[in-house]
Structure formats: C-alpha cells, structure tokens
Amino acid sequence: MKVAITGATGFVGSHLVKRLHAQDMEIVVLTRNSDRAVKLFPKSSFPKVEIVPATTTASGNWQNSISGCDAVVNLAGEPIAEGRWTQERKQQILNSRKLGTEKVVEAIINADAKPRVLINASAIGFYGTSETASFDENSQSGNDFLAQVCQAWEAEAQKVKDVGVRLVILRFGIVLGNGGALEKMITPFKLFAGGPLGSGKQWFSWIHIDDLVNLIIQSLTKADMDGVYNATAPQPVRMSELCEAMGKVMNRPSWLPVPAFALEGLLGEGAIMVLEGQQVMPKRTLESGFTYQYSKVQPALEQILK
Secondary structure, three states, X not given: OEEEEEOOOOXXXXXXXXXXXXXXXXXXEEEOOHHHHHHHOOOOOOOOEEEEEOOOOOOOHHHHHHOOOOEEEEOOOOOOOOOOOOHHHHHHHHHHHHHHHHHHHHHHHHOOOOOOEEEEEEEHHHHOOOOOOEEOOOOOOOOOHHHHHHHHHHHHHHHHHHHOOEEEEEEEOEEEEOEHHHHHHOXXXXXXXXXXXXXXXXXXXXXXXXXXXXXXXXXXXXXXXOEEEEEOOOOOEEHHHHHHHHHHHHOOOOOOOEOHHHHHXXXXXXXXXXXXXXXXXXXXXXXXXXXXXXXXXXXXXXXXHO
C-alpha cells in the first residue's frame, strides 16, 4: 500500500510514518518543513519514505504526488494549544485545517489514479463542552470556536465522496504519549507542584498514541469503515482522576490545583481546552471491531511514563 500523509512531522504523524514503514508500506510525506522531515525520516533508515515539499494554502506539484497513492491521511493543522487565541491566531487555526483540507481534496478529485480512501483528522471539540452530557458519533455539534473549526474542517473532507472516495473522519481526543499534551502536563508534577487544572470536574477524553495509530491503520485497511469515528478511549476520566493517576505513576503529589484565572491569564480564550471538557464515547469505533490496548488511563500513563 502507498500512503500520502500530511502533518507527518507532527506528534501523531511521525508515529504513524514509523509504524507504516515498519509494515513495509510506501509513504509520501507532504510537508511544509522538509528539513524537519529529512531529520525525522532519513533515507538510510526510511528508504520507502518520499518527502515532498508542500503548502496547505496553494496548489502545486505536491498535489500531483497524491495520484497513484492508495490512501491519503490528512493530519495537518496549526497547533491549537500553543499561545493565546488572538483573532489572528484563531484565523490561522481555522485556515490551516479548512484550506489545507480543501487543497488535499482538490488533489484527490483531480488525480488521474485516485486513492481509495481519505482518512481525515478532526477533534472532539466538534461537540462543544459539558460537565454533564455524554457524546458519541451521532451527537450534534457545539457552537463554540473549536466546534465551528471542526465543522468547517469536516465539511471540506466530505467533498471527496462526490468522486467515490471512501471517507473516514477520526475525531481525536487528547492524545497521550511521549510528547504532545502530556509533555506539558507532567512538568508541574516533576516539580512536586502537580494537581488538577481548574475545578478538576471537567471531563478528559483521551487516547493512547499507540491506539490512535492502530485506529488509523484499521481505517486504512478495513474497507467497510466509513464516516465518523471517535478516536477516544472507552473510559474517559475527570481531570481530578487524571491528575491523581499521574501522581501515582510518577510518585508525586497531585493535590495542588492550578486556578482557572492563572490559565486564562496565559491562554485567554484558549484556556477552554483544559478548563472545560467533554465526555466522549467511541460508540462506532467499538462497533467497528477495534480493540484498545489501553482502555484505562493509569495503565496508559504507566506505559508512557515508566
């Protein structure tokens, strides 16, 4: 199988490339940062990885490289949790997903030899936030900024269905692994100052990086998978439970809360990502036959942190 991947140099994408390469697949890395890609995937270690310079905002020769691929995995997007959400920053977050997906879909539609499937990332921010509601793939969207971004993102991806390409949309929860969100969360624990962010009552819907990569691969190879799937573990936890588990695994205290106003001072509107959450259940993912390696958060943290 030959797979084109956008966002391949990111946290999830780099894990995916390594796993696919280990399975002897051909990989086309479509990237805006060729230097980083070359360092991550040197030819001596990754002979079946082709690195193609790309941009998410303009057409170009990179789009031709999608023709002849069996599948496309679209993971590209500006990091959401870095820096304050100024109006300019919010526009970058939206454009990187909406316009980037538009260009990927355009390339698929124009390809002489079209891929059979597009796996398109989205996020559980689609559902909005709630301390009381539970969401699955059939739930309605929210109406905050992140929900609007996800709606626009997914709407662009839907257009590949017009040319008969199978579409799988994976709504990512918070991905736990060496790096990503967890790397930022463990710093206070290392300093013996760990504890819940905000009230601690907010839901934290998560997935281990290995399970996420396995789910992407199943989506690539299982021809009857189609539509939206929540990429979350079947047992979401409250923020206080997550921090308690982190404290146990790291043998550190976990009682010192980080007040909401401190996070709002640092992140502005972006603090909603950690101060509010959503309980998201992977109903269709389980129905697809997917088997989780890590369904409980403490064993997941033990595997990562120990």
